[in-house]
Amino acid sequence: MGEVAEMLGENTSAIRYWCNYFERFIKPGRNAKGNRLFHEEDIETLKQIKHLVKNEGLTLEGAAARMGEDRRTVEKRVKALDSLRSIRARLMEVKKSI
Numbered sequence: 870m871g872e873v874a875e876m877l878g879e880n881t882s883a884i885r886y887w888c889n890y891f892e893r894f895i896k897p898g899r900n901a902k903g904n905r906l907f908h909e910e911d912i913e914t915l916k917q918i919k920h921l922v923k924n925e926g927l928t929l930e931g932a933a934a935r936m937g938e939d940r941r942t943v944e945k946r947v948k949a950l951d952s953l954r955s956i957r958a959r960l961m962e963v964k965k966s967i
Contacts, residue, residue: 870884870885870904870905873907873912873915876912877912877915877916877919879919884915887915887918887929888905888915890929890933891914891918891929891932891933891936893933893937894914894918894936895911895914895915896911897911913944913947914936916947916951917936917940917943917944917947918932918936920943920946920947920950921935921936921943924950
């Protein structure tokens, strides 16, 4: 849970709440201790939820509705933003080395 929260830049309580609210879309496994084990697909879904809630300003109810209707559009936007962030980070590294 902590690793996923750090990866997304969110706190663990937000990730936990999103997992409970969006249980239709997020299905993490559990280990013997009961800790959540997220798959890559779950992490991508959490990124999409974060985008809808934080960037587009939707409520959780609105985000759930958007995820239910056309998830591919949201997925494409999130992947494009991730790509742009990656490119920006590389450009910043180049700038520092100059």
